[in-house]
Amino acid sequence: MSTWESVSKLSMTLESGDENCDIYANGQNRIGVTINVEPTDKNGDPIQVDPQHLVDNLWLIDYADESTLNRNGISGWAYSDAANEFTAIPDGSSEGAGATIEDSGTQQVTFYVYCSPEVNRKSIGVRVRTDSGNTVKSSQNGAYHSKVTLNPRTARTYMLNDISWDYSRTSTQDGENTKYVTTYAWNYYLSLKAADNYFVTFQVQGHFTDSGYDGLFAYNITPENHKNFYGGYVWHDEPHEPGTGEIVNFPDGNNWWDHAEIYDKTYPERYLCFTWVHSTTGGAGWHIPNGPLEQWEGHFNPEIIAFDRYGNTGTFWVDGSDxxxxxKIYDHQGPPFGSPSPAAK
Structure with a gap:
C-alpha cells in the first residue's frame, strides 16, 4: 500500500461555488467551505486516503499569517465538520452549486465555519499534513494560493416590531356541543415579519409538562359558579405539524375533554402556535383538582427564544396573568404587543 507523501492539488471554495460571502457573527451561523485535495504517493501518483483520516489531517488556517482557526471552538473564528440548522449564506441559499470533482483522484472535505461577535474579515486557507510528515498549505506564502473570504455581519436581535402576532378562530372537536359544554378557541401565531427570512426553531420555557396538560401555561376558572374555564397553551414540540392539541382536560367530575386544530398554516415549522380557549360548562361548574389544576387560577409567563435561519434570535414572553x-406578547424591554381580546370579537 502506497504511503501518502504529498498533494498535487489543493483548493477551496464555498459550498455555493463562490469565493466570498457574508456570515452573521453570532456563533450559530455556519458557512460550508469545501476543500478539494488530491493525495499523492512518493512518485506523484494519485492515491485514495480514508475519508476520516483525511478530515483528521486537514486544518483551516488564516490565509495571511497561517494561524489555525479554532476547531470546534466557542470564540473567535472557528469551524466544525458538521452542519447545523443555521447553515445558510446571508442573502443567499442554504444549498449551493457545490464544488465539483475534476477527476477521480480528487477528494473533498467540507468544513463549516462560524464566528463570534466583534471579529474582523477573514481570508481562510488550509493546511494538510501527510502520512510522511510533510505539510502542504494553501496560504499567502504556501505552495497553493486558493482561499475563501468571509465578511462578518453584526448579529441581529429581534424585537416586537420585527414579529407578527396574528390570531384567528380555530375549530374544536366538541365546541358546538352546547348541551353540555361550549368551547371557543383562537390560535395565536408568533412568526418573523420578513420577506426573505423566517424563524426555524423555538426554545420555550414556562409551562406544565404533565401528560394531558403539556403546554398549558395559564388557566383561570372564574368565581361565578366556576362555570367558565379560560386557558392558554403553547405547542412547543418540534417539528411543528398540523394536528390537534388537547385544550380542555377535566376527567375527574366533569368527564370532559376537547381538542383544537393547531398549526393550521402553511409552513408550520416557521411559526410557534399558541391557543387561547374559553370553555363554559353547566351544573356545578368545573371540578378541581384535575391533573396539575389544584387551585382555581394559576399561570406561568412562558419565555420564548426564536431563532431565524442564520441563528439570530429574539427573546419574548407571553403574559399568563390575565x-x-x-x-399578549412582550419582548424583554418593550411594552405589550397587544391585540383585542378574542372574547370581544
Missing amino acids: ITDAL
Missing part, C-alpha cells in the same frame, strides 16, 4: 382577556 388569561381571561387575551394572549
